[in-house]
Amino acid sequence: MKIYFERSGGFTGIPVSMTIDTSSLPTEEARIIQKMVEDSHFFELPPTPNKTSRAGAADYFQYQITIENSTRKHTVKSDDISIDPKLKPLVNLLVKNLQKWKQKK
């Protein structure tokens, strides 16, 4: 499974991004990611967030995630305000392991 992850915006405006191929990660980590992708129903999530929920909001993080497996490819754009709660664990995991996984292609 290939994952492209990008986080932009936020108070700092400093973006972070990475591309990973789960096949190059340790088995256990790959398994955890796989489970989170399944639990979030990623491929069924809407590609863009509902705009009205963000009225007046500012400095929230914005996320863009593209996941590609052997059969499907899907991109989801979201942000801290409108993010589907099911997607949060995956986003947080990717942010947490940015430096660590960034190196592995």
Add this chain to the structure above:
Amino acid sequence: MFYQNLEKCRRYSRYEKYQHDSVSHQTCFIIPEYVNKEIVEKGTEQQRRSAWRNLILTEQLRGRRNVTGSMSAVFAVADKLHRTILDAQNAESLPGKLVRSEGGKPKGGRAVTESYDYSGDTYDFYKQVFDRNSVDGRGLRLDSTVHYGQDYNNAFWNGTQMVYGDGDGQIFNRFTSSLDVIGHELTHGVTQYEAALEYQDQPGALNESFSDVFGSLVKQYALKQTAEKADWLIGAGLFTRKIKGVALRSMKAPGTAYDDPTLGKDPQPGHMRDYVKTSSDNGGVHINSGIPNHAFYLTAIGIGGKAWEKAGKIWYITLRDRLQENSSFQDAANLSADVAGSLFGKDSKERKAVLKAWEDVGLPPKARK
């Protein structure tokens, strides 16, 4: 008339002049006004706050305060500060657990104390300098949630309250540690209730800039600094010692705040010729804010003295009375020059400073026809 979607309603009434008859004004309500009034009088605390907010937000006809004006006695809106601090306990659920209320004992750790004290400082600034009673002008309670998320390198305004992370301790310190950060976030609330600048592209960068401007002025006011003495930095103290940078942004010298192997270089432009076209960050709202930020800095220095007194006043009146949701940088230049003329005179040194400042960033103001 009312619409299902407040955004559609605002757009509809903006681009199609609606009729004013002698008896009533047409306004946008997502729920009828009389229903909101009922809730304000009889609902639960949560319902009342929500209905109150609806009433205020739908008063997009500037100056039409007669609806909420008469209700303020019912809703016990006081002409004073009212804060609550909540603890998300490192989860991401809002608002979190109440840990401090207005007048409560100073306990709960630094993040609680800082968010409490600095939102008080911001309230005091707006009250003392502009006679503005809180974010909505009507004593809106200031709610801050701290310890949001884990190693969360951010602070944000969600449309109703402030939210602060602790930072990861590697790159960032806790986000409550800088007064200008809190001033910045609360100013997003002020903007929301006034110009409501859309958070995208140029209006979004203006939105960001007003937050940096007033965030900086809150700090300068607290420190009693003149424009010359101020550092004009945003988020100084947010970076840990490991990072090569003095702050997140510089209004005095956009693009120079940091240059670090991990983070990269401060990407802000200080002139329209360097405007960054991008699709991320809602069109680079945190990047292109450097241009109007620099225009404010130049105005403040050009006028001299304390930046909040004249330059700040021009910017505040522009935000409150003149800018609209889709205003561009050029609109901000034109309107602030016009406001300066109204306040200080067409040939005043204040207006000249505004004109020169915008010219220097590549946006010479155009007079109204």
